[in-house]
Amino acid sequence: MAKASDLRTKTPDELSDDVLSLKKEQFNLRFQRATGQLENTARVRQIRRDIARIKTIQAQKAATAAKAK
Structure with a gap:
């Protein structure tokens, strides 16, 4: 967890780059769940929240950059 x-x-x-790698992992976990091979089901939730956390910080950085201009 980041x-x-x-x-x-x-x-x-x-x-x-972090969002991209998390999206790839999320995609792989989705396939594992569909085939019944997913062992750590909590990881799906962690990844979803990490992606949301990164996107929030990206939005905050964009807002401060826009405000600075």
Whole structure:
């Protein structure tokens, strides 16, 4: 689970890369659930929340950048 304070120190490109990798993992977990191979069902929820956390921080950074202009 990613902490918000750790994510705030990352650049927008790094955050985008993190979202992309989490989306890939989420996709793989969806297939595992469909085939009955998913062992850690809580991981689906963690990934969903991590994606939301990163997107929130991205929006906050975009808002502060827009305000600075």
